[in-house]
Amino acid sequence: MSQSKTKIAVVGCGRIAAAKHFPAFKKASAKVELVAFCDIVAERAEEAAQKYGTDNSVIYTDYNKMLAETDAEIVYVLTPNNAHCEITVASLQAQKHVLCEKPMAATSEEAKLMLDTAKETGMKLTIGYQNRFRKDVQTLKTACTADELGEVYFAKAHAVRRKAVPTWGVFLDKEKQGGGPLIDIGTHALDLTLWTMDNYKPVQVNGSVFHKMKDNYEGNLFGPWDPETIDVEDSAFGFIKMENGATIFLEASWALNIQKPREGQITLCGTKSGAELVGEGAAAPTSAVNGTGAVTFNTAKLGQLVDIDPIVISGPGPMDMGDEPWRVADAELAAWLDAIENDKDPVVTPEQAYIVTQILEAIYQSAETGKTIDLV
Ligand SMILES: NC(=O)c1ccc[n+]([C@@H]2O[C@H](COP(=O)([O-])OP(=O)(O)OC[C@H]3O[C@@H](n4cnc5c(N)ncnc54)[C@H](O)[C@@H]3O)[C@@H](O)[C@H]2O)c1
CATH class of the missing domain: 3.30.360.10 (Dihydrodipicolinate Reductase; domain 2)
Known part of the structure; x- marks a missing residue:
């Protein structure tokens, strides 16, 4: 069964992850599974994985390592605003679809890079304006x-x-x-x-x-x-x-x-x-x-x-x-x-x-x- 589920990786396991996204993933667990959790504070990723992950979920503190290893199809970028651009761009380039939390980026230059990278890679990008x-x-x-x-x-x-x-x-x-x-x-x-x-x-x-x-x-x-x-x-x-x-x-x-x-x-x-x-x-x-x-x-x-x-x-x-x-x-x-x-x-x-x-x-x-x- 689990093969048909959409695999999701999360970067940033802080408050918006816990308040908004993790409960939504849990409710949609017939359709999605969380396979990778990344946070620069390892305990946050571990705690989230224990609560919301699968038996095989992997914990990371470095999103680049995660992108190199994970077979997730979608990356959720849930970090503070100054990290939205670099993580989104790297994820799109790794052929992942990306939901990035709002605001898209701290500057329009970064937002433009995100937009252009989505177009170049053909991957989908959306922003969390719920x-x-x-x-x-x-x-x-x-x-x-x-x-x-x-x-x-x-x-x-x-x-x-x-x-x-x-x-x-x-x-x-x-x-x-x-x-x-x-x-x-x-x-x-x-x-x-x-x-x-x-x-x-x-x-x-x-x-x-x-x-x-x-x-x-x-x-x-x-x-x-x-x-x-x-x-x-x-x-x-x-x-x-x-x-x-x-x-x-x-x-x-x-x-x-x-x-x-x-x-x-x-x-x-x-x-x-x-x-x-x-x-x-x-x-x-x-x-x-x-x-x-x-x-x-x-x-x-x-x-x-x-x-x-x-x-x-x-x-x-x-x-x-x-x-x-x-x-x-x-x-x-x-x-x-x-x-x-x-x-x-x-x-x-x-x-x-x-x-x-x-x-x-x-x-x-x-x-x-x-x-x-x-x-x-
Ligand atoms: N949609 C909404 O209504 C809504 C509401 C609140 C916050 N947000 C957005 O969500 C984002 C996160 O806000 P928050 O309140 O959850 O912040 P937070 O500080 O609680 O969580 C952010 C997490 O990201 C981690 N992190 C930081 N840099 C990282 C990196 N390079 N790699 C991996 N992990 C990293 C931090 O350690 C932290 O655990 C912000 O962009 C904020 O604007 C959206």
Whole structure:
């Protein structure tokens, strides 16, 4: 039986591996098996292999050795952002399909190399933007595809927390992650915006980046941080103009003095209707894995302003895969395996993720130089 299962190798056995991917692999164990676990901290790979591996799983601390030996067909790159490019490129060159966690890379140069290598090698590459599989998002995407909104010419991408700075791991380390909330959670909201608008032609970007809360850790959901070591921004805002004139405002913060956090949510304004993701969305503590959310539509009909308010979508649904509540991670895995088995484009293409990376980088560049960044 096990010969017919898709073999998977994992590089980086940290928190996202444990929270998102390992439970999804376990649930899909009739289809996949984990044959190799790599982490520079050997105990993490060992612990993961014991819990989720097969009897023959192999542990590595060097991904190059792993790539030289493993017969895995897919590599999951689940390391901090600064290692995404080198591990993804090496894996593609070793003829493996790759799912790399978001953001695609810390810089657009690295993202471009990943994209080009996928094209050259003919292997598939996708990025872990699991929010696309939320049911509220899927409903909104269906409405957009059916032209329910008309031409969407203004959008807002929301990724703002009131005070929930992640104090574990390497999130506050600019060298390892490339940035703070913009690259961490802004990336999800921007991905959802571009995907639902189906508009991937940015031409101009302006950005502002703030380091205002360095010493202000009072009340942080995840406990105090060390003001001496935090070197990423606490807020970033972008104003993005697209080739067809459409405009996007992106707000990203881990700590902003606001009443209501809005994360993994978007507002779309079209010529026929508007739509907003307004539910719990990714603001819930288990954001990477749950699927709750709500979407509202607003328009005018019969001389009246009308709100369809809200369509609440939560809990198990058509994509429920069994005994546990429906998780976006399950849907992401199912769609990814389908793309590989049936030689289709993945739901998240590397071309799309590259554009997200370009825009985020331009926001940082604009803030640093005080200038508008042209992307054409
Ligand atoms: N999809 C999401 O919503 C989501 C949520 C959180 C994190 N992430 C992404 O997941 C990635 C990992 O984040 P995390 O929170 O799991 O971090 P983490 O620090 O908990 O885990 C990363 C692991 O990678 C290992 N590692 C580092 N360099 C390595 C290398 N060269 N070879 C092998 N192992 C290496 C580390 O030892 C660590 O165990 C980041 O890119 C982050 O942006 C995505």
